[in-house]
Amino acid sequence: MSGTATEAASPAEVSAGRAPIVQVKGLSKRFKRESGAITAAVDDISLEVAAGEFVVLLGPSGCGKTTLLRMLAGLEVPDGGSIAIRGRTVYDAAAKVSVPTERRSISMVFQSYALWPHMTVAQNIAYPLNRSGKRLGKAEIARQVERVLELVRIPDLAQQYPNQMSGGQQQRVALARALVSGSDLVLFDEPLSNVDAQVRERLRYELLDIQRELGFAAVYVTHDQSEAMGLANRIAVMGAGRIRQIASPRETYENPVSRYVANFVGVSNEEPGTVVSLDGDVATLHTATGELQGRVTGGAVAVGDEATLVWRPEHATVSVQEPTDARFRFPARVEALLFEGAHNEVVLDVGGRRARAWAHVTAALDAGSTVWVALNPAYARVLKD
Ligand SMILES: Nc1ncnc2c1ncn2[C@@H]1O[C@H](COP(=O)(O)OP(=O)(O)OP(=O)(O)O)[C@@H](O)[C@H]1O
Ligand SMILES: [Mg+2]
Structure with a gap:
């Protein structure tokens, strides 16, 4: 020093x-x-x-x-x-x-x-x-x-x-x-x-x-x-x-190093997939809902590996209209809307898997309807374990 x-x-x-x-x-x-x-x-x-x-x-x-x-x-x-x-x-x-x-x-x-x-x-x-x-x-x-x-x-x-x-x-x-x-x-x-x-x-x-x-x-x-x-x-x-x-x-x-940690510290949503490309520590996954991207924060992954994209409820943008400018987006069905004061918690069905996202209380979302979820790759994480 x-x-x-x-x-x-x-x-x-x-x-x-x-x-x-x-x-x-x-x-x-x-x-x-x-x-x-x-x-x-x-x-x-x-x-x-x-x-x-x-x-x-x-x-x-x-x-x-x-x-x-x-x-x-x-x-x-x-x-x-x-x-x-x-x-x-x-x-x-x-x-x-x-x-x-x-x-x-x-x-x-x-x-x-x-x-x-x-x-x-x-x-x-x-x-x-x-x-x-x-x-x-x-x-x-x-x-x-x-x-x-x-x-x-x-x-x-x-x-x-x-x-x-x-x-x-x-x-x-x-x-x-x-x-x-x-x-x-x-x-x-x-x-x-x-x-x-x-x-x-x-x-x-x-x-x-x-x-x-x-x-x-x-x-x-x-x-x-x-x-x-x-x-x-x-x-x-x-x-x-x-x-x-x-x-x-x-x-x-x-930056959890594993799904175990991600799940223990706060709510996390998961999309399993296969790594299709890597750019430094940014991995793109092929998942059932399309291509999704995030940063690798746990053990190293290689192209072809099975991995999981993990995202937090506050990092998604939920909208009725398809956000065509968002590269990483997928449709989901609204199962329930839970009013939590500062935001609504939206319980989603993403191709048969349950996910939770936050939406603004003024967003006009209805249970049973189909919405779009856009993920920011800067906040999503790719974890191997
Ligand atoms: N005296 C003992 N004899 C046998 N097994 C024990 C004994 N003390 C703890 N264990 C076992 O060791 C493991 C760890 O127990 P420990 O009490 O450290 O857990 P903990 O993380 O503090 O759990 P909790 O949150 O329930 O207090 C458990 O599987 C427990 O059954
Ligand atoms: Mg104890």
Whole structure:
């Protein structure tokens, strides 16, 4: 990097000089089921999290999210690979290193709030401080508890017991308890899935505010894609124990590397076909609805390969008249029109396959009628897998 000493370093430059806060290499965990069958819950995962970064693990039920998180925390012993936290190895199968949970200085927030029912909010939050071995005075503990209660916006609830509060408030207490020790690494396992949609949304933005203010790195598990999009610096999309793609929310959405990722992050429509020509990373496909074009963002394709054209609902133009100036267009039948406020969602039958597109609310489209769909090749994607 060139640059004079007076120039402020960019966040990338600052973090470039530091070890990643989490460094996972080739991590695996197998479980034996009651039937005797072996499942690879986590299968050869490598992952780095930078200081202050918010990484979301996103994937369907059973894909290994919790298992990966628990191995980071030291609550589950891996079968192979290594984990370093703040540049220090805390687990290495080959070197037989395994540092216990309490010496990893990690905070964790669970889906179930896991609060002590017989302790007040203040006592619950003070619990990790009392166990930290730092021997803080009573006044200091009270000060720190008060500070995190302010942070999670329930300063008046210090003397309540958990069963005297709403689910959202209990989750705030669980968050406060995780934050009170001031760790620079906090793990979250679906912390918002037990609260209702409105509270969840508000807590999501408050959590992001708090994370920005305190600057800790977060590894956050969810199977909710909009939660992942709203929180993450990078999303790791997981499937069957592996990371299928790790990138910014925007990159994951716009340039998925596989149909699996495209389908998991937002709505995607698919047209299968055969590659008939290639120009750099732009592929033209022969499909049942004619020739369609898009950019290859996953594995390389060759002429003659089977591939799938993937497009998003907001990238189509739906019209009654045939748009003869659009090169990539096809007819479709309107199955249903769903009013969504800002737009209509048009459910289409494209040669027997269902697709979804957005249309302007003023567009005069009727269920049962035939319309034209035009695709912009700049937004369509061609994926082999
Ligand atoms: N203690 C265990 N014994 C046996 N199998 C287990 C155990 N824990 C997890 N598994 C299996 O490992 C796989 C991954 O489980 P994990 O809990 O990590 O999934 P997850 O992605 O967190 O799912 P969810 O979204 O439902 O919480 C699953 O197939 C699960 O059945
Ligand atoms: Mg889980």
